[in-house]
Amino acid sequence: MLNEIAGEMPKEFFEELNGGIVLKEERKLHPQSRNEELCILGEYHRDKYLGRFITIYYGSFMQVYGYMTEEALRKRVRKTVLHEFRHHLESLAGERDLEVEDAIQIARYKERGNER
Numbered sequence: 001m002l003n004e005i006a007g008e009m010p011k012e013f014f015e016e017l018n019g020g021i022v023l024k025e026e027r028k029l030h031p032q033s034r035n036e037e038l039c040i041l042g043e044y045h046r047d048k049y050l051g052r053f054i055t056i057y058y059g060s061f062m063q064v065y066g067y068m069t070e071e072a073l074r075k076r077v078r079k080t081v082l083h084e085f086r087h088h089l090e091s092l093a094g095e096r097d098l099e100v101e102d103a104i105q106i107a108r109y110k111e112r113g114n115e116r
Contacts, residue, residue: 001070002056005078013085016092019045019053021081027059032106034113039064042080044087052091054084 006021014020030038039060045053056077065076086098 001074001077002081005074005081008078009081009085013089016052017054017088018051021054021056023056023058025058027063028057030106032110038109041076042084044084044091046091052088054081054088056080056084 002021002023028040028043029036030040032038040057041060041064042054042056045055047053061073061077061080065073068076083098090096090098
């Protein structure tokens with residue numbers, strides 16, 4: 001499924017993404033997660049030695065969306081892949097808008113936890 005989705009992306013998205021898209025079997029929790037509820041579905045990496053690549057976490061998808069139909073799951077995977085490509089493209093352009101949006105979402109998540 002991930003290969004099919006990646007194949008639908010414009011070739012320009014892959015410029016300077018020398019590590020491509022990596023699928024890991026594991027589930028990854030966000031460091032701010034409470035009660036193992038906040039999974040990381042994907043990450044964009046810029047590494048001095050390994051270069052630029054996207055990681056998708058199969059185990060996280062199964063925890064969060066494992067109940068969905070294949071088509072619904074495909075839409076969620078596509079959304080995550082596009083999100084990570086946006087990080088990549090913004091990084092190439094020297095922009096950080098999506099990083100800011102992600103930080104705001106985490107701050108809201110933390111605030112909801114403080115209200116309990």
